[in-house]
Amino acid sequence: MENLFLSDKQAAGRFGVSRVTVWRWHNQGDFPAPVRLSAGCTRWRISDLERWEAKKAGQVKKFV
Secondary structure, three states, X not given: OOOOEEOHHHHHHHHOOOHHXXXXXXXXXXXXXXXXXXXXXXXXXXXXXXXXXXXXXXXXXXXX
């Protein structure tokens, strides 16, 4: 079955940033909310990240 969630480390790797940056984006309200699967296990839905990417790509195209 497909992996539907990414850890903060995996999300950071996807965007080429640090884990701290992923959490900073989240805390600033500029990143999808994570899902708490259990105590000490927080993940992001890939579908939420893909929507966020599409939204960001649309914003960039407006300035080009």
